[in-house]
Amino acid sequence: MTSADAKPFPHRHLLGIEHLSADEISALLDHSDAYVELNRRPEKKLNRLRGRTLINLFFETSTRTKTSFELAGKRLGADVINMSVEGSAIKKGETLIDTAMTLNAMQPDAMVIRHPDSGAADLLSQKVNGSVINAGDGSHAHPTQALLDAVTIRRRLGHLKGLTVAICGDILHSRVARSNIQLFGKMGALVRVVAPPTLLPASIERLGVEVHNDMVAGLKDADIVMMLRLQTERMKGAFVPSIREYFRYYGLDREKLAHAKPDALIMHPGPMNRGVEIDTEVADDINRSVIREQVEMGVAVRMACLDALVHQKLERPTDVAAA
Amino acid sequence: MSDRIAYINARLLDPATGTDGPGDVLTIGDEIADVGALFGGGLPDGSIVIDCGGHCLAPGLIDMMATLGEPGREHKETIATGTRAAAVGGVTTVIASPDTRPIIDEIALVEFVERHAQATGQVRVLPAATITKGMGGQEMTEFGLLMEAGAVLFTDGYKSIVNAQVMRRALSYASNFNALISHHTEVPELVGDGVMNDGETATRLGLSGIPGIAETIMLERDIRIVELTGGRYHASSISTADSVAVVRRAKDKGLRVTCGVAPYHFALNENEVGHYRTFAKVSPPLRGERDREAIVEGLADGTVDVIASHHRPEDPEAKRLPFAQAAYGAVGLETLWPISLELYHKGLVSLLDLLARLTLGPATILGLPQGRLARGAPADLLIFDADTPSRIDAATFQSKSKNSPFDQRPVQGRVMRTVVSGATVYEQRS
Numbered sequence: 087m088t089s090a091d092a093k094p095f096p097h098r099h100l101l102g103i104e105h106l107s108a109d110e111i112s113a114l115l116d117h118s119d120a121y122v123e124l125n126r127r128p129e130k131k132l133n134r135l136r137g138r139t140l141i142n143l144f145f146e147t148s149t150r151t152k153t154s155f156e157l158a159g160k161r162l163g164a165d166v167i168n169m170s171v172e173g174s175a176i177k178k179g180e181t182l183i184d185t186a187m188t189l190n191a192m193q194p195d196a197m198v199i200r201h202p203d204s205g206a207a208d209l210l211s212q213k214v215n216g217s218v219i220n221a222g223d224g225s226h227a228h229p230t231q232a233l234l235d236a237v238t239i240r241r242r243l244g245h246l247k248g249l250t251v252a253i254c255g256d257i258l259h260s261r262v263a264r265s266n267i268q269l270f271g272k273m274g275a276l277v278r279v280v281a282p283p284t285l286l287p288a289s290i291e292r293l294g295v296e297v298h299n300d301m302v303a304g305l306k307d308a309d310i311v312m313m314l315r316l317q318t319e320r321m322k323g324a325f326v327p328s329i330r331e332y333f334r335y336y337g338l339d340r341e342k343l344a345h346a347k348p349d350a351l352i353m354h355p356g357p358m359n360r361g362v363e364i365d366t367e368v369a370d371d372i373n374r375s376v377i378r379e380q381v382e383m384g385v386a387v388r389m390a391c392l393d394a395l396v397h398q399k400l401e402r403p404t405d406v407a408a409a
Numbered sequence: 410m411s412d413r414i415a416y417i418n419a420r421l422l423d424p425a426t427g428t429d430g431p432g433d434v435l436t437i438g439d440e441i442a443d444v445g446a447l448f449g450g451g452l453p454d455g456s457i458v459i460d461c462g463g464h465c466l467a468p469g470l471i472d473m474m475a476t477l478g479e480p481g482r483e484h485k486e487t488i489a490t491g492t493r494a495a496a497v498g499g500v501t502t503v504i505a506s507p508d509t510r511p512i513i514d515e516i517a518l519v520e521f522v523e524r525h526a527q528a529t530g531q532v533r534v535l536p537a538a539t540i541t542k543g544m545g546g547q548e549m550t551e552f553g554l555l556m557e558a559g560a561v562l563f564t565d566g567y568k569s570i571v572n573a574q575v576m577r578r579a580l581s582y583a584s585n586f587n588a589l590i591s592h593h594t595e596v597p598e599l600v601g602d603g604v605m606n607d608g609e610t611a612t613r614l615g616l617s618g619i620p621g622i623a624e625t626i627m628l629e630r631d632i633r634i635v636e637l638t639g640g641r642y643h644a645s646s647i648s649t650a651d652s653v654a655v656v657r658r659a660k661d662k663g664l665r666v667t668c669g670v671a672p673y674h675f676a677l678n679e680n681e682v683g684h685y686r687t688f689a690k691v692s693p694p695l696r697g698e699r700d701r702e703a704i705v706e707g708l709a710d711g712t713v714d715v716i717a718s719h720h721r722p723e724d725p726e727a728k729r730l731p732f733a734q735a736a737y738g739a740v741g742l743e744t745l746w747p748i749s750l751e752l753y754h755k756g757l758v759s760l761l762d763l764l765a766r767l768t769l770g771p772a773t774i775l776g777l778p779q780g781r782l783a784r785g786a787p788a789d790l791l792i793f794d795a796d797t798p799s800r801i802d803a804a805t806f807q808s809k810s811k812n813s814p815f816d817q818r819p820v821q822g823r824v825m826r827t828v829v830s831g832a833t834v835y836e837q838r839s
Contacts, residue, residue: 182730183730203732203733204616204731204732204733205614205615205684205685206731208684209685224615225617226616261615264615287611287618288607288611288612288620289609289612293609293613
């Protein structure tokens with residue numbers, strides 16, 4: 087099972103992109119590619135994590151991320167337990183620490199956490215012995231989403247360096263945006279953020295991005311148009327006055343998309359609000375929208391991450407290559 | 410046993426007179442009887458002699474804002490543990506925040522704090538009462554009667570009075586009794602769900618930011634009201650460069666406006682939050698480096714009148730949480746003087762000016778007789794060594810709570826002895 091070119095992966099946890107080097111990111115993307123092939127075979131199961139235990143600990147509702155991690159763990163042969171704690175009457179933070187200590191006593195090899203508070207995954211990682219994978223903490227980070235976005239793009243366009251990536255919408259509350267800004271920055275892409283001023287966090291330009299308030303300028307000659315979800319409760323006068331005004335100026339439709347490169351890819355981390363941040367026609371454009379591919383890549387990327395973290399090695403899944 | 414104590418061989422430091430030189434202090438009972446070159450090297454007859462060994466002798470520190478936990482939060486702090494921490498920190502007078510459970514807004518409650526402090530306190534505890542009943546921000550408390558009961562200032566703790574009309578009436582009515590209104594200035598709507606300073610660090614961490622204007626707008630509003638009403642106003646804790654400028658302008662206009670700062674606002678900046686360190690979560694939040702520098706300038710030029718510990722004990726359960734959910738606050742009684750001394754060692758504020766912010770400054774604002782080395786003043790003394798290096802160790806704190814952002818910080822200078830009413834309440838052993 088062990089390939090000769092295995093490299094050490096000196097990380098126990100995956101809390102954010104900032105801890106990964108460009109080389110490590112590239113290697114994770116390479117391995118994700120291999121897992122994509124595996125996932126397309128009828129027989130999908132490996133035994134790289136056989137006997138290992140993975141706990142999915144979700145303090146926020148999630149369908150696709152939870153399913154994606156569950157499948158990733160199972161396809162690597164791990165035993166997977168799902169715990170959903172959202173909507174609990176107990177104060178969430180107490181639940182986090184208490185739950186972490188309890189679960190840790192059961193000797194899981196890896197814990198996947200999603201939590202509404204920024205820093206929750208960091209906090210959990212200080213309390214447990216196994217690996218912690220951040221599946222989204224508040225507005226802070228969602229590293230596997232950034233990695234799956236990168237794999238999706240690389241498979242379509244062949245590279246990341248030199249691309250112009252326009253991230254549009256609710257940057258203020260978006261952990262996906264923050265992780266993508268870091269990842270694409272590290273990989274040599276130009277990142278733009280496009281949003282009304284009320285949806286941009288303070289000093290965002292200090293993160294090394296171009297800041298645009300206008301979609302036409304922001305999308306100009308972009309290779310990638312990445313739309314973010316805008317939660318409905320933020321559209322009723324709090325951050326933007328209305329859905330129709332938001333869609334008029336910041337919703338992705340054919341007209342605005344025309345300013346991007348003709349073959350620009352359309353991405354969305356899901357779930358989409360059709361008619362709010364993205365027009366249905368654009369979202370379903372089979373030539374340009376890679377939104378469904380993103381979901382497929384999610385499983386592969388999480389397999390690559392779980393394998394690297396649990397073994398602390400970057401190893402090509404050799405039996406995939408052999409198949 | 411004699412009630413005459415001679416403190417000899419000291420370097421006397423008294424901001425009230427500008428004294429900085431060798432000398433002695435004689436206390437009789439609970440008062441200072443004499444100050445100066447009293448004994449010419451010869452030992453006074455009939456006195457207990459305490460040789461200061463050349464260390465500094467200054468008035469005991471007056472802390473204008475500390476939460477002592479009682480009543481209602483005894484698992485975090487009690488008057489006994491809080492005042493023991495004060496004694497270790499060289500603090501001889503503590504103004505107890507009224508933000509307790511129940512909230513101190515009634516005469517009986519002020520009297521409870523006084524009685525309890527008499528019985529269990531190691532240093533002087535002076536009660537503060539709230540500006541509004543239940544800190545609800547609506548109905549004024551009985552300023553006159555509460556003052557008669559012993560309340561030395563009025564504050565709604567870490568809560569701001571949002572309603573400008575309430576603040577206007579409070580300042581106006583308070584002027585009737587020359588009562589001091591001490592206010593935490595933050596517009597709650599601008600704080601919103603913010604938990605740290607707004608800016609690059611918050612953006613990176615995905616934490617909601619509190620903009621500096623949340624503080625400045627409320628402060629400017631208050632100063633307009635002071636101008637209108639002629640009340641006596643103290644901004645409890647300012648944190649931004651803009652606020653320093655606003656207070657400076659108000660003072661230039663001759664308004665009765667003073668302000669205080671907490672040590673973390675001149676010793677730390679927002680970077681201290683690092684990776685979600687909840688011990689660095691304080692209110693108002695740690696700001697940027699330029700703000701920190703402006704606070705230091707304000708302390709040096711006298712715009713900032715007071716350094717107060719803003720001691721806010723929290724148990725681990727309130728701090729071992731995701732940053733947004735963690736409680737605000739840091740303990741500070743035992744680090745107040747060593748952290749303040751950093752400004753002296755860096756050459757930014759003179760030793761006398763620094764002492765003034767912790768003795769004469771608050772004493773003048775509160776109209777207290779202590780805070781100076783004068784005949785007839787209360788015998789509240791701080792003897793300290795300004796230079797010996799050490800490391801802050803929260804594990805050794807007398808406070809029940811250990812939530813200090815300064816844990817393990819190297820410091821220079823330590824308290825050698827703390828004297829309250831002529832009696833030693835703390836002595837450094839080593």
